[in-house]
Amino acid sequence: MEKVSSATLKKDFGRVMDEVQHTPITVTRHGRDIATIFSHKKIEEAAKQLLGKYPLELVETGGNVMKLMTNILNSLKNVL
Numbered sequence: 001m002e003k004v005s006s007a008t009l010k011k012d013f014g015r016v017m018d019e020v021q022h023t024p025i026t027v028t029r030h031g032r033d034i035a036t037i038f039s040h041k042k043i044e045e046a047a048k049q050l051l052g053k054y055p056l057e058l059v060e061t062g063g064n065v066m067k068l069m070t071n072i073l074n075s076l077k078n079v080l
Contacts, residue, residue: 001036003028 002019003026009016016025020037027035 001026003033005029006034 001024004012004016006027006029009027016037019025021039021041024036024038024042026033027037
């Protein structure tokens with residue numbers, strides 16, 4: 001995993017965003033890790049593997065819990 005300083009991130013934001021499409025990047029400040037940036041695609045893949053369909057749907061709906069619950073109830077109706 002590559003590391004960049006917060007100053008480098010600010011200066012070369014576009015380049016860092018291009019790189020993060022291929023590998024996660026950890027941002028440092030004063031030599032300490034403060035954040036790690038992952039591509040949206042990697043986050044979706046991880047959510048599918050770790051959480052399953054409904055939590056991924058929660059992410060896709062922007063955290064709209066009511067919409068997620070409605071979708072789950074509709075799915076149950078189709079099964080029952």
